[in-house]
Amino acid sequence: MKYSNISLANPNPHFVTWQQKTAVALGGVGLLFMVISLFNLTQALYQPLYLYGSLTLMAIGVTWYSVELYKNTEPGIKNDGVWFDSLVNRGLLGWVLGVVLTAFYVLLYWYPQVLGLHEDGPNTGIVHFFDPLSQALKGQPSSQWFVYGVLYTFAILFFGIKFLLKYRHSRYHTIRTLSVMFFQLVFAFLLPEILEGLNASTPYYNKDFKNIWPLHYSFYYEWNLNGMLEGGKLGMFTLVWGIMLTFVITPILTYYYGKRWYCSWVCGCGGLAETAGDPFRHLSDKSLKAWQIERYLIHSVLVFVVIMTGLVLYTFFSGKSQILFLDTYQIRAWYGFLIGATFSGVIGVGFYPLLGNRVWCRYGCPMAAILGIQQKYFSRFRITSNSGQCISCGNCSTYCEMGIDVRWYAQRGQDVVRASCVGCGVCAAVCPRGVLRLENKKDIFGRAQRLRAEVVTEDVHYSE
């Protein structure tokens, strides 16, 4: 009789090992330093040692915990118990996290003085806590945005490591995740901060070379345009590159690869969604109703940003801030408040634990709207269905962060061509029958036309 017991390899270790507990404790201590720094209790805390110590402890905590979580598991899909976990099934922990994240964004956008940013005086609080790193990178004091940038990058890097371990059986996911980690660390964080330090003598302008209008809605604001125009060669390059990105590079890449080249390989919002946001992906609403709301909302934002930018440029060239009854500065302020801050920040990330990790990308991002229109009508990208092998189980739809009812297409044997698909590839990964595949193929107008052949007779092949 053949007998075997290798039960050391428990596929779903719960929160039981001393290593997991230690990892959480270490990370917690790191986080605690940061939280305490908000309260200005003692000057001693604002030494570089505490900032770097805090970040290091958190990095160790997340990484060690992730390794411990997945080390005894077989490579493969790891969704056991997802809907039983209070943190990710809109349970108590999920709501607590949602409230904390939302509160953080509210302070960040509207009450930076609470975080320690003071217009007339040196930094205090958590902003002061980050001064050593800001000084080291660009020779300037920190700001609430610097704090945010560091934490954001940290989240993508270390939750990226967690994601890499979770999806280690898939080279597509490995390479894609390394890509978002790279673009966040180098293009969104290090390069802009270092260039800022090197060009401190010229007026500020945004130096993130992968941030594209209209997601980067302030690109055509006069302070940014003036900054670039007065910024010498680098400023000129930034201006030309920025315009090229929107009007030349984006359409070409989207034709060949769909919007995924940006949304799940390069973009910072996408980067956070795919790493720290991954555990919340199943919370997106899959109903037809949600799809209808999505189309109205995202295209409204696109119209809004185009009008707003048009008005801003009108003011830039004419010097007049009034056109008909519209005050261009007022419109711009409303866009910044409603879309830039409330939608993309507070709701976009704060509501991860409630509405899923792609709320902003799905309902709000005007860049995603443009890429989506092109993806739908003029791109090689599609998700192909493997004919009749679908068992309608629903894993693909459940784990689609964009709320696409992938199963609707898969069970018909139809290619998925949807404006919103960011090409993360998770539907194909979780499919237990190998039914879905992301592809770029030439026949762009033949996409999504063909359905699974019914096996009845030839003449009804295309009846569904």
Place this chain on the structure above:
Amino acid sequence: MQKIVIIGNGISGITAARHIRKRSQSTIIVISKETDYFFSRTALMYIYMGHMRYQDTKPYEDWFWKKNNIELRRAEVTHIDFDKKSLHLIPAGPHTTNEESTRMRYDELVIATGSCPNKFGWPGQDLSNVFGLYSYQDLERLEAISEEIEQAVIVGGGLIGIELAEMLHSRDKEVTMLVREENYWDNVLPPDEAQMVNDQIQRIGIKLHLNTELGEIGGNASGKVTEVRTTSGLVLPCQFVGLTAGVHPNIKWLDSNTPLETDRGILVDEYLATNVPHVYAIGDCAQLRNPPPGRQPIEAVWYVGRIMGETIAHTLTGHRVKYQPGTWFNSAKFINLEYQVYGEVPPVIGPPFESFFWQHATKDAALRMVYHTETRQIIGLNVLGIRWKMDVCTQWIERGATIDHVVQEMRHAHFDPELHKKYYPEIKQQFAKRQNSRIA
């Protein structure tokens, strides 16, 4: 207007209903005692494992049925009066208090009542906490007793058995599988593939007893299972026994003197018609009198139910067509190992056929191609840990492509995710090496 009544809201019955609606304005009523709405039975395991909730397993939103004018009725059919073309129904469902029987007339009747788990008369098989996993109610029962389960024994080495084992394992139950065969599912899989599955099972810590048969199931005074004894005398304490030794057509609900001709299932001709006019049977509960070449009379498989549903919809809407399922295909996922089969891959391959088998040295990937020794035409493919395109594979088989052609053209079937490593050069090399060694 023509009134079509369908008994059963699984994949067969629902596919029939949807396709009838596409083609006609008939009144369509689908009766189920199991659930209010169609859900994917294959996804039951994912609910238990926490991958999905029940509502996520419903392929269509609840408004879909009303919008498409398909009436869903939660009820149990207690009797069919074939002469008067009417059904006797009693309401079903958790909130039902009304037990009154009602009648429903039909013009055309489609029976799609699915399967039941097999029981082979084992002593103790009717103790509580001993059941299979087939229906939504089975899942509810399993969920209800889950707290009590520390050890579970799964009897039978089929597709549901391994799913049930994986489910319980995901909740940290100590799971033991009793498999009569020499290797898991080796009445279907050739030994190499079957051993790969053995390995999948054992690797995550499920105990697999091969060549082992259930002797009896023991219980306590309150009628609950406490242990399982094998015929070889092994005693396994347990609080749950999963009976997964296959399924049989669910037809016991028919009257014992029913005029429907039945054998193991409801007998149907190539138009899926029973011996009684205007009555049809599809899916797991149907038994073909003359199955197409290479096919079984009863095939309790999702895809077969779907194809039969599509077929009967045509016949019932004025376009009478034969059931032509085409080349056999199926798929499964054994823990982390995906499996696809196209055409015929018998568990024991002998003359006039032989096969080429390739397995990756370290990774869980393998490929078997069965072909005719003389003509070299392939008749079947087993694909494990690799994804291949169904269209390409079935066309190879239907057009009689030779193994040499298929080995050369493998990349056309490629369906693995982008950026994944391709094994084709290695497979080609190994194929060439074996051909050469045989010539030499």
